[in-house]
Amino acid sequence: MVTQAVLFDTFGTVVDWRSGVSRDVQTFASRRGLTLDPDQFALDWRARYQPAMEQVRSGSRAFEPLDRLHLENLRAVLEAHQVPAGSVSEADLAWLNGCWHRLEAWPDSVVGLTALRERTIVGALSNAGVSMLVRMAKFAGLPWDVVVGSDLSRAYKPDPRAYRFAAVLLDLEPSEVLMCAAHNSDLVAAREVGFRTAFVPRSLEYGPGQDRDLAPEADWDFVARDLVDLASQLAP
Amino acid sequence: MVTQAVLFDTFGTVVDWRSGVSRDVQTFASRRGLTLDPDQFALDWRARYQPAMEQVRSGSRAFEPLDRLHLENLRAVLEAHQVPAGSVSEADLAWLNGCWHRLEAWPDSVVGLTALRERTIVGALSNAGVSMLVRMAKFAGLPWDVVVGSDLSRAYKPDPRAYRFAAVLLDLEPSEVLMCAAHNSDLVAAREVGFRTAFVPRSLEYGPGQDRDLAPEADWDFVARDLVDLASQLAP
Numbered sequence: 001m002v003t004q005a006v007l008f009d010t011f012g013t014v015v016d017w018r019s020g021v022s023r024d025v026q027t028f029a030s031r032r033g034l035t036l037d038p039d040q041f042a043l044d045w046r047a048r049y050q051p052a053m054e055q056v057r058s059g060s061r062a063f064e065p066l067d068r069l070h071l072e073n074l075r076a077v078l079e080a081h082q083v084p085a086g087s088v089s090e091a092d093l094a095w096l097n098g099c100w101h102r103l104e105a106w107p108d109s110v111v112g113l114t115a116l117r118e119r120t121i122v123g124a125l126s127n128a129g130v131s132m133l134v135r136m137a138k139f140a141g142l143p144w145d146v147v148v149g150s151d152l153s154r155a156y157k158p159d160p161r162a163y164r165f166a167a168v169l170l171d172l173e174p175s176e177v178l179m180c181a182a183h184n185s186d187l188v189a190a191r192e193v194g195f196r197t198a199f200v201p202r203s204l205e206y207g208p209g210q211d212r213d214l215a216p217e218a219d220w221d222f223v224a225r226d227l228v229d230l231a232s233q234l235a236p
Numbered sequence: 237m238v239t240q241a242v243l244f245d246t247f248g249t250v251v252d253w254r255s256g257v258s259r260d261v262q263t264f265a266s267r268r269g270l271t272l273d274p275d276q277f278a279l280d281w282r283a284r285y286q287p288a289m290e291q292v293r294s295g296s297r298a299f300e301p302l303d304r305l306h307l308e309n310l311r312a313v314l315e316a317h318q319v320p321a322g323s324v325s326e327a328d329l330a331w332l333n334g335c336w337h338r339l340e341a342w343p344d345s346v347v348g349l350t351a352l353r354e355r356t357i358v359g360a361l362s363n364a365g366v367s368m369l370v371r372m373a374k375f376a377g378l379p380w381d382v383v384v385g386s387d388l389s390r391a392y393k394p395d396p397r398a399y400r401f402a403a404v405l406l407d408l409e410p411s412e413v414l415m416c417a418a419h420n421s422d423l424v425a426a427r428e429v430g431f432r433t434a435f436v437p438r439s440l441e442y443g444p445g446q447d448r449d450l451a452p453e454a455d456w457d458f459v460a461r462d463l464v465d466l467a468s469q470l471a472p
Contacts (some may be wrong), residue, residue, distance in 0.1 A: 067407075121370055131407035134357055134382045146370050147382060151405070169387070171303075171367035 003234065005121035006170050007148065009157075009181035010128060012205040014113070014227070015103035016138055018042050018078035024099035028092065036081055039207060044080060046206075048073035053127060053156040063154040065129045071097045076116060099134040100128070108204065110141050112227025116234065121145045125166050125179065127156050146170070158189030167195075180230060184217040191218075198230055239432060240408050241357035243384065245393075247362060250349070250443040250463070251339035251376055254278050260335035262408035264328065275443060280316060282442075284309040289363060289392040299390040301365045307333045323369055336364070337371040342438065346377050348463025352470065357381045361391050361402050362414065382406070393426030403431075416466060420453040426440065427454075434458035434466055 011017045029036040043063035052069040055061040074097055085093070121147035123146040124133050130149035137144050146169075150156050158193050167174050168220035174194030181187055182202035191197050197220040203210055216223045224230035247253045262458050265272040288305040291297040310333050311321035317393035321329070352358050359382040362370050366385035382405075386392050389401035403410050410430030417423055418438040427433050433456040439446055452459045460466035 091254060121374070123370075129407075130382065130405050134359075134406065138357070138381060145374065146366065161442050170370065171365075 001140070002176065003120055003168055003178045004176040006116055006178045006180055006198070006230075006234070007123045007125035007166060007195075008113075009179075009183060009186050010124050010126040010133065010136065011100075011103075013180065013182040013200060014109045014124070015105050015136060015169050016140065016205070017046065017100065017103050018205065018207060020103035021045060021099050024096060024102065028096050032088075032092075034083060036083070041081060043206065045070075045073055045077045048076060049172060057156055057159050059216055063150075065151050066127055067097065067100075067129060070100055076083060101132050102139050103136055105140040105142060106229045108226035110143065112229075113143050113230045115228065115231035117143055117145065120234070121170065121234070123148055123166070123170075125157070125163070126150065127162075158185055160189060160193050163195060164194045165188055167193075178221070178234075180227075181223075183213050187219070191220075196221045198224060199231060200224050200226060200230060238412065239356055239414045240412040241359060241403055241406055242352055242360035242414045242416055242434070242470070243359045243431075245415075245422050246360050246362040246369065246372065247336075247339075247420075247452050248438050249436060250345045250360070250378065251341050251372060252441070253282065253336065253339050254441065254443060256339035257281060257335050258320055260338065264332050268324075268328075270319060272319070276442060277313060277317060279442065281287040281306075281309055281313045283329060284312060287384060289300075293395050295393055299386075301387050302363055303333065303336075303365060303368060310322065324389060337368050338375050339372055341376040341378060342462070344462035344464045346379065348465075348467045349379050351464065351467035353379055353381065355472070356470070357406065359384055359402070359406070361393070361398070362386065363398075394421055396425060399426055399429045403429075414457070414470075416458075416463075419449050423456055424454070427456075432457045434460060436460050436466060 008014050022038040023155035025038040025041045052073055056063050073117035078085045095218060113122050122144060124144050125148045126133055127150045129151040130147055133149050148166045148169060153162045155161035167177050178196040178198055179187060180198040180200060182200050182205060186198040187199060199216040199220045201214060203214050222230060222233055224233055240446060244250050258274040261272060261274040261277045263271060288309055292299050314321045349358050358380060360380050361384045362369055363386045365387040366383055369383035370386050384402045389398045391397040403413050412431040414434055415426035416434040416436060418436050418441060423433040423435060435452040435456045437450060439450050458466060458469055460469055
């Protein structure tokens, strides 16, 4: 079966969330005369991401858009970093929360996606929402053909419904879809529903001390150095 | 309020459905040695479009994707043109039905959308489905930031739910959205939900004998010659 669409995880796989979040935390702290460790703040904020989505995945909470989960987590991280969330204006909170829309692409992402787009549908299959993905794409110059946000399926990966929804939306068989991610767990779930799989390591996603997803943990259909390499491997 | 997104009707406004459908009907007829009037066939097929969607809009029928409505209508038009639909293979029917994914843009569309995309979100808000819109965009080179297909809202324009759904999806107030269409009725509905409006005449959409939508029928916020002109009018 020929691959008709390559769908990408975004945070970490296509864009560098840690640097972007850290940059805006630094700006926020400077404006307010606060002393914050921006890199640690970014990691701590991100650490609350999976637990928040897990509440939705487990059914203990109804679906909430990721922007809202991010905002709740932001308030908690501010408190943990000794900044009372109540001392920050709603406008400042909204601005800082928007940092997840203002993330730079990894250096190879735009070139790789552009090459892939010449011969296949190239889309985002992300736990971000559609509006977040559209703004992120404009900020980083990502040439998506389609963005499949979690607010469409109302399911967070690795919930299998998120992957199946994307295949149905694109009118494709699962085997015609290739999922690309820097996270083995994403590919485990994608393979489970019948997608093909491509692993791209992003060994600096969590910074120099990263201890996870440094290598493929299964016999994924493709393992590529980066998105340019993936485009080469998929060339006819 | 500043326009944050320009959303476009597609069939007729951005792409020339009549020529594309006629071209593939001609190919179909030639391959099978049939005598068909491709232009008339295209018009007759399109004439069944609004009545089919109206069944969904009125609630007399559950939502069906546009590809399916097109296929039902194709069978009926074949019969009306003295081609028993049962004499055509499913593969040939599917191929011909796919002509709605293979439509050329009007000459100004890609240039105009590309210019607009420099400073705003540019999206399709169409009665087509997402997969149809994605394939159409790749065929015609349309640089959408986002495609809002009818299968997402499960509502066919001018049902107000289709417009409201798009604004919510993009996390925008209705007044931040500009709807562009070659059809006054689309703009009536868009204005009703609070969108701004732009009319672009496409006086050859239905061929040389066109008698509708030759001019704006209300004081739309913008009236432009074509999409390049619209981009100029929206330039800062």
